[in-house]
Amino acid sequence: MTTYAVTGASGPFGRHAIASLIESGVAAGDIVALVRTPSKVADLAEQGVEVRTADYSAPDTLAGALAGVDALLLVSGSEVGQRVAQHTNVIEAAKAAGVSRIVYTSVLRADTTELVLAPEHKATEEALRASGVAFTILRNGWYIENYLGQVEQYRATGEIVGASGDGRVSAATRADFAAAAAAALVQQGHENAVYELGGAPAFTMSDLAAALSSATGTTIVYRDVTPEENTAILESVGLDAGTAGFVTALEVATSRGDLFTESRDLQRLLGRESTPLVDAIAAAVK
Ligand SMILES: NC(=O)c1ccc[n+]([C@@H]2O[C@H](COP(=O)([O-])OP(=O)(O)OC[C@H]3O[C@@H](n4cnc5c(N)ncnc54)[C@H](OP(=O)(O)O)[C@@H]3O)[C@@H](O)[C@H]2O)c1
Structure with a gap:
């Protein structure tokens, strides 16, 4: 046992x-x-x-x-x-x-x-x-859920504002990452291994906006701004300077591809494809 x-x-x-x-x-x-x-x-x-x-x-x-x-x-x-x-x-x-x-x-x-x-x-x-x-x-990689908490705001404003550019994100659902962790825990053969886990297909913020538009029936577009503009916008809606800077740093990281991977380690551990963005959105937006 x-x-x-x-x-x-x-x-x-x-x-x-x-x-x-x-x-x-x-x-x-x-x-x-x-x-x-x-x-x-x-x-x-x-x-x-x-x-x-x-x-x-x-x-x-x-x-x-x-x-x-x-x-x-x-x-x-x-x-x-x-x-x-x-x-x-x-x-x-x-x-x-x-x-x-x-x-x-x-x-x-x-x-x-x-x-x-x-x-x-x-x-x-x-x-x-x-x-x-x-x-x-x-x-x-990033949880898809990180992007789904503000769907009502996106619907209300018709836009996602950020500084992520065309950066692609290999996000997957939290449940998929956790299922992979459970598999890695139970299975033999993962001793001293390092895996890079990402969902597929990867998506840009424009892809996210399109997928949310389709799922909600409300047109939502992605509006790219400079990092400085992004920080100023976040501060204007009440974020303190430290938090706004932190969020913008994540946007810039996204733009340079830090949240993207071509690795198939997640899918190998799951023994199946990871849950696509559109399916995760469909489950969250009902
Ligand atoms: N990849 C991503 O996109 C992403 C996003 C967010 C977070 N993360 C990371 O993934 C982790 C798990 O995600 P999650 O969504 O389950 O996070 P979460 O909701 O923040 O849960 C964190 C868990 O860690 C426990 N914890 C925190 N400090 C602890 C301490 N001092 N001693 C014992 N337990 C402690 C919390 O216990 P309590 O219930 O007692 O607070 C809670 O169970 C996070 O903690 C964070 O490191 C990754």
Whole structure:
């Protein structure tokens, strides 16, 4: 019997990963959900998943939480700026607990990209390699869901405004990335592998606008602006300077292709095509 643990199990990614593990035939009783707040995952406990308390920032919670775990899915945390120390805590605790492999959700080309979010992932990858524990690094592209939260605003204004130019994005649904993570956790043969995961077909922001127009019946166009204009527009609608600059940096990264990959690693892990943008939009816009 192999015991699988998933961190961030109260978040959407962790939840999808646990659902995928169960769908693939892993018994709920062989899965440990690691969370800060067990009450958030009472539904998982009802399904027979073992829920344990684990806070990335509190090493004393991690030792017990990882006892008896064979393979760990370390879902990257959400507290930007604290994640290297937090992830390192988990890696060290996993090593001490005798975990045999850690699967980590990183970001596309973490070691070479200029993407503003990458340094914490790069440092975590380095901590993993240094630990001596077998690892599988899943360098995830963008979630399609990142683009679907503002659909009502796009419909109201008839436009998507950004500084992404013609940059293509190999986004995939969060559920697909999580299903790939579950597969990488359960299957053998992924020891010390690094995968670049992206959805296909890739799309530009103009493609996104066209797909949203088609799905909603409202004409939506993509209007490209300069990075400076983009930041000014974001500040004019209330974003603070730091957040506006951060969002614009992601737009510029998109324009230079940082969110694009030709890799088929996601599809190989899934054993099928990834969910196309149009299907994800159809499911979200009803
Ligand atoms: N590729 C992309 O487009 C993209 C987009 C957004 C995020 N991400 C990354 O992917 C990860 C998973 O995505 P998601 O949508 O599930 O993110 P999310 O909704 O932000 O969930 C983050 C999860 O991490 C847990 N967490 C945060 N800090 C923790 C700590 N100190 N100790 C223990 N658990 C902690 C949260 O627990 P609580 O419920 O207790 O807060 C939650 O379960 C994110 O954390 C982020 O690193 C990627």
